[in-house]
Amino acid sequence: MTGASVVAGIGLRPGTSEADILACLDGALAAANISAETVRRFATLASRLREPGIVAAAQARNAELVAIPDEALKGFEASCATRSTRIAALYGVGSVAEAAALAAAGPGAELIQPRIATARVTCALARSAERSAP
Template identity: 75%
Template sequence: MTGRLVVGLGLRADTSEADILACLDEALAIAGLSGEATPRLATLASRIGEPGLAAAAVSRAAEVVGVPDEALKGFEASCATRSTRIASLYGVGSVAEAAALAAAGPGGTLVQPRIATARVTCALARSSS
């Protein structure tokens, strides 16, 4: 596989680093990518300051990218899953999937649809180069 792996995250306020990393590791395992570097974590711009997210990024040596709510909507057709609650809030079926695709850039592809735990959703995309 070519291109950089990008992690899209949907998370509740005050989600811990441990919860984020557990969901991320589960998504990587399901995708058969355990141990692969995840240099970019993407989520809602409004969640960018979450301490658990910052700690998870440090532990994985990852950049954090905040995606504006409006930018997510452009990825609705590319989302593999749909949450009615999230769609009513953000206009897209999956924050995690849309954020991963947005941060992967043009030509990015979804490689793992979102998985969900109690406080986190996680999806994986790969950039085209």
């Protein structure tokens, strides 16, 4: 892979549609001025991995879908730019989307777009630190 890759962290309520997920993702991409083609991985809670909406959204964008265990999110609390009191009470982290994006992007990842929230879904973007040799 050339350069750093971009990961979309996605938090969603059960039953969220593919269209709602992609609309939120596209909002985050537009806010960060990033092309949709640069996102090759979607990260979400392990408990949401089989949600039909996120499975369809990942397939539509030809992206790998990865599960982040709830307990793994907690290690990213300090790196989260935003905080939802409800989510913090449930998962021990201010933003599932931000923590999932950072976790899936790997060590040294950078949050490049804090979460964008709609009624049913949140999306944040992180860039991996990995770079290919020149």
